[in-house]
Amino acid sequence: MFFASDNWSGAHPKIAESLTRFASGYAAAYGTSDHDKLIEAKFNDMFEREVAVFFVATGTAANSLALASVAKAGGVTFCHYDAHVNSDEGGAPEFLTGATRLFPVEGDNGKIDPEALDIAVSRFDVPSVHHGRPMAITVTQATEAGTVYSLDELDAIAAIAKTKNLPLHMDGARFANALVALKASPAEMTWKRGVDILSFGGTKNGCWCAEAIIFFKPEMAEEMPYIRKRSAQLFSKTRFISAQLEAYLENDLWLELASHSNAMADRLRAGLTAKNTTRLAWETTANEVFAVADKDAVARARAKGAMVYDWLPPRDMPHLLGANETLLRLVTSFATTKEEVDQFIEVV
Structure with missing residues (x-):
């Protein structure tokens, strides 16, 4: 993942x-x-x-x-x-x-x-x-x-x-x-x-x-x-x-690859929205997804192999995070699979 x-x-x-x-x-x-x-x-x-x-x-x-x-x-x-x-x-x-x-x-x-x-x-x-x-x-x-x-x-x-x-x-x-x-x-x-x-x-x-x-x-x-x-x-x-x-x-291979990457991000956005341990920090439309997540849930996901980055909240969102929350940046690529996305959504 x-x-x-x-x-x-x-x-x-x-x-x-x-x-x-x-x-x-x-x-x-x-x-x-x-x-x-x-x-x-x-x-x-x-x-x-x-x-x-x-x-x-x-x-x-x-x-x-x-x-x-x-x-x-x-x-x-x-x-x-x-x-x-x-x-x-x-x-x-x-x-x-x-x-x-x-x-x-x-x-x-x-x-x-x-x-x-x-x-x-x-x-x-x-x-x-x-x-x-x-x-x-x-x-x-x-x-x-x-x-x-x-x-x-x-x-x-x-x-x-x-x-x-x-x-x-x-x-x-x-x-x-x-x-x-x-x-x-x-x-x-x-x-x-x-x-x-x-x-x-x-x-x-x-x-x-x-x-x-x-x-x-x-x-x-x-x-x-x-x-x-x-x-x-x-x-x-x-x-x-x-x-x-x-x-x-x-x-147009380059457009095909980008379309796949964006589609995987869409799938990720939809899945994270449906979870009670995560929420989208703001709306995105390309292949980067920013999600606020429970720290314990993130720790469990990382223990199961998820590779994600913690991210600093934007300057205009100083109160974005709660006491036990972190901001994640998740980036999809041409190589991202539906199975990877679904597995991450399941474990986070």
Whole structure:
């Protein structure tokens, strides 16, 4: 019963097979092979426009280098308090952008509140060398709270970015999960909403190690080849990233895997709601479930093999937990089975 993280899951068999197929023979290095270019072109088709694509190894690298591409001295990036860049990347965004800083913004359910964002950005309307200057806005889709920005919510944030002349970045570590939850197209959830740069995640959804930085305006990517090289993210054998992405994108496998993951989360949500030892902490729509649970019940579940993480309550829910309760984060993946979900519901 593995619900600690979707990073705990392995690689989908079709992706593993693709890696094996490309393990023999020769291919040009450093992203210059015909196969690398073919996969980059697939992203043009997916997003219905010409894009610039840069493969990297991790989501942290994708986010940090995406922001580095728009960095400037004294730069400030606006994000949600619980955004991965702010709470789980160990200072990498600040380090790799040359000591720029993050400005966390409030918002319920893991989403930036547009009104709070407008106030935060407007603090810098009067230029001051002492205070720094706005550099970018970044949203996480799906959020760290398991929720998903609606298209209208993305429009509201993009409108502020446009008014303030700031690039809008999307952390898409769970991009596929958000996409199938919204029933939108990749284009509809990104550049058609005003997103300029996307961190496209595959690792959490069945890849071994495959992330990409995507620029919806290729002219914005002029510095990225040098930034990626300087940051030690230019793989010599990039064919092994493109091999994963070939299988991932072929016949919409990536959407199939995310749909399964979200369905398992739905099954988990329904089962936990019916228990008297657990309750949902808030509504989620992607593949993360947050539940308040009796500590004794959790201890029994762990004794029977359940792998789950305790989680800190959000800043806006200080009174969420009772005396003998804990908050759990449970994450489903492409590898989660109905039997695992049902077993966990039975023992918790």
